Amino acid sequence: MLKKMKTQAKTAMISTLAAGALLSYSTGAAAQEVKTQPAxxxxxxxxxxxxxxxxxxxxxxxxxxxxxxxxxxxxxxxxxxxxxxxxxxxxxxxxxxxxxxxxxxxxxxxxxxxxxxxxxxxxxxxxxxxxxxxxxxxxxxxxxxxxxxxxxxxxxxxxxxxxxxxxxxxxxxxxxxxxELVEDFSTGQATYNHITLSYANYAPEKDKEKNPLIIWLHGGGEGGTDGTIPLSANKAVNFATEDIQDHFDGAYVLAPQAPTYWMDGITGRADGTSKYEEALMALIQEQVAANPDIDPSRIYIGGASNGGYMTMLMTRDYPGYFAASFPICEGLNDSLISDEDIQSMKQTPTWFVTAENDTILPPSLNTVPTYERFVAAGAENVHLSLFEDVHDTSGLYTNADGTPYQYNGHWSWIYVFNNEVDTVINGNTTTLMDWLADQSLQN
Structure with a gap:
């Protein structure tokens, strides 16, 4: 009996020691901190x-x-x-x-x-x-x-x-x-007659084919000397996305940057001229000459607000150079456009985009009357997308009441970069990007 009790006591002691050792090991492993390199x-x-x-x-x-x-x-x-x-x-x-x-x-x-x-x-x-x-x-x-x-x-x-x-x-x-995407662009500067323009540009993969050139002219808040700003303040980088590039089977993109505002004219702000116009045209021609695979018959120009203003000047003063234009919430007041100007502008296929609730550049003073004059002058290829407002279409962002988030009514460029601008042409629904890709001076 005494021998049995000693055996049981020994077994219990061994179990206790084993459990203690296991507990000690587990606690030590959990408490052991490892050193790291500087984070x-x-x-x-x-x-x-x-x-x-x-x-x-x-x-x-x-x-x-x-x-x-x-x-x-x-x-x-x-x-x-x-x-x-x-x-x-x-x-x-x-x-x-x-x-x-x-x-x-x-x-x-x-x-x-x-x-x-x-x-x-x-x-x-x-x-x-x-x-x-x-x-x-x-x-x-x-x-x-x-x-x-x-x-x-x-x-x-x-x-x-x-x-x-x-x-x-x-x-x-x-x-x-x-x-992201911004780094897919190169940046540089060019000087013409003592005026220096910064720029960002994108080149598609070489495919032994001629490729179109899309020119984007920034809004009023993107001037300066950093060519990445016009790409980043309002999603112009999207021109380099696969979704948009596919519409053109690869396109060059040029985003020039004015030191101040494209609207800075010879006599004052938004006077119907721009002190940067000649330098801008020289930059465009230099980019075309430097890239032999750019198709000179498929050069498209567009811009928003301040850049829409410059887009209108470029098609007015260089009729027959651009295959198409897409001015967005453009800032060239219709009162500054003569009937002779309309005759020049209408030679370039144009798609206007704006929103009814734009209070910064009301479409009733700029886009709408100018579009109507294009039509009255017999423009053969002119379109207008007049949105009620500018709101989120992704479904990700809402107002407090659950309705789509409302952006400033001036920001109609959002629809352009998301390729959500369309109309019916010859019985078919056509997006702005599809329409642009179809335009050529050879047509």
Missing amino acids: SYQTVTEIKDWGAVNTKLIVDLGRSVPKGSITPDTFSVNVKRSDHRLKTPFLEEGSRKITNVYVSDKKGNPAVKTGRYAVLEMEVSPASSLSSALNYDAAGTGFNDWTENKYTITQQKDIQTNAGVISGLVINQFAGETK
Whole structure:
């Protein structure tokens, strides 16, 4: 009996020691923190209907972690925005909502098993400025420019790895940026008769075929000396997307930039002339000469607001050069257009786009009466898309009452870049991009 009791006591002691050792091992593994290399982040900027926004952060965690080891609650994100042009540069500060996360490689591609990086996708909205990568200096320069957005990513929950736990990360070291689509363009400057124009251009893949050229003239807020601004403030980068390029089987894109406003005329603002007109035409001709595969019979010109104004001047003063034009919410007042001007302009197939509730350049003073004069003068290929307003068509953004988010009525260029402008031609519904692609001086 005594021998049996000793045996049971020994067994119990061994079990207790084993359990204690297991508990000690498990607790030690959970508590063991692993060291990481210095952490940093990169920003990813995308161009939305309302402009450039930071949509993602690619965070270097300093050590590989398993796929699925992070969640939207693992980190919090804070941003401070500033504009170096302002006397008081600070704009705002606040928290960004993380909507999705995943372990990735350095370029942000999802990891198969493990990765040293984490992509943090963040909420964006046309009603929220915290995500914006641009600032419009309305009270000063009157132009958009890139902002400085300083992010701080703070770890809120441990990250479990095979080697132990990663905790306590505070990441605020900026390591670079990616501007999607913008980086597909080249930028440069050209000077003609002491006037320097900046520009961005896009070249399609070489296909041993002639390709058309699309010229985009920016609005009033995109002047300056940074050729990426006209691409980014209102989604002109979309000309380089596969969706639009496919309509043209590949097209060159040229986005010139005026140092100030295309509307700056010889005697004053929007006087029916532009001091940049000759320089702009020289830049266009230089680009055509430098690219022998540009089809000179398929050069299209368009622009919004201030750029729509310049579009009208170019077709007025260079009739027979452009295969088609697409002025959007254009700023050339109809009272400045003579009957002789109409005769010149009508030679270029033209598609006008604007919105009824545009209070900045009311269509009743510019677009509509000019269109009607085109028609009365016998223009054979002229169209008008007059929208009731400008609202979100993606279904992603709504007003408080659930209706589609309303943009400023002046922003009718949104419909153009989304190729949502169409009309019935010869019994068929035709989009603006399809119509442009069909225009040629040889027709």
